[in-house]
Amino acid sequence: MTADHKRFKRNWQGEVDAAWTYRLLAQLETQPQLVEIYQRMAEIEAKHARFWSDKLSEAGVNVGEEKPTLRTRIMGFIARRFGPQVVLQTLSAVEQTASHGYDDQREADGTGMAADEHSHARVLKVMADDPNIGMEGGSLARLEGRHRSVGGNALRAAVLGANDGLCSTLSLVMGVAGASLDSRAPMVAGIAGLLAGACAMAMGEWLSVQSARELAQKQLAIESDELANNPEEEEQELSLIYQAKGLDKEEADKLAAKLIGDPNTALQTLSREELGLDPDDLGGSAWEAAITSFFLFIAGALSPVLPFIFWQGQRAMLLSIILSGIALFAIGAGITLLTGRSIWFSGLRQLVIGFSAAAVTYGIGHLVGIAID
DSSP states (O other): OHHHHHHHHHHOOOOOOOHHHHHHHHHHHHOOOHHHHOOOOOOHHHEEEEEEEEHHHHOOOOOOSOOOOHHHHHHHHHHHHHHHHHHHHHHHHHHHTTTTTTTTOOTTTTTTTTHHHHHHHHHHHHHOOOTTOOOHHHHHHHHHHHHOOHHHHHHHHHHHHHHHHHHHHHHHHHHHHHHHSSSSSHHHHHHHHHHHHHHHHHHHHHHHHHHHHHHHHHHHHHHHHHHHOOHHHHHHHHHHHHHHTOOOOHHHHHHHHHHOOOOOHHHHHHHHIOOOOHHHHOOOOOEEEHHHHHHHHHHEEEEOOOOOOOHHHHHHHHHHHHHHHHHHHHHHHHHHHHHHHHHHHEEEEHHHHHHHHHHHHHHHHHHHHHHHH
């Protein structure tokens, strides 16, 4: 298979994955208007897949059965379990990267595929970032009123929270083991590091979310006063925002007047458009974020600590390394849901980084232990 044929095959698989994902989201989505958007996007991606399949057939290359990749199936599982909104941020990020894939491919010239991909990227970004704005005409109305929900940021926080617990605790345990392997010191240090790290993580997350909520509440109060005292200026500002997003002046003026004229939606609309805030959410619950971070950190930190609870010496260290290696690879594989990279690449990269940090701390601990002895 030539380099061009391999490129055609990658293009084909990417389109198969995209079509499969959009069909699934259309099945899971509850709003008819959004179902229609997903179905249209799936049809376009399927058309692109047929284009590359035909190219490969002309070259005598058998593409085989249309099957989504493992990463795509995992994304589908998450969407089925938690809803389409959970994967939108990740899907949008992947689509933003993929949207430039055809820009320099001569076979795509004149097909409209590059324009389709750019359009899909824009639609997904609007739906992921703020579903109430950014689309023209009927599409804007279809998305109006839908509230922003949890997305790829929740998945990112889960993966990185567990990674923090694993890497920091593994490095701590290995550092102490390097200094005093045959004692209970690695276990004590590991448990202390696990609890201290989880508490610090939870406290930091609580402060971060609570501070953001307080700032948002202050901004909403200011916006409410401005709306009450200068509704005409707020209407004009809202119109300018919509014009900047692509609506013509007449349509933007009508939409702004309609939204400002309804007291129930005026503040919510201005908050989303001008401040990028959801008045019904304000960043979520600080306590929920703190508790989630606490347990995510512990979940990641357990792998390097557990063997030292039940055993000592070389056996405990070997089991700790094995369990931590498995966990590191799993976290690296989980990161591919955010980046779109190969599972093997991300998993092995995470393994190398985690073990490198542990090796450094083990070496330092060993030197310290020799010096003390």
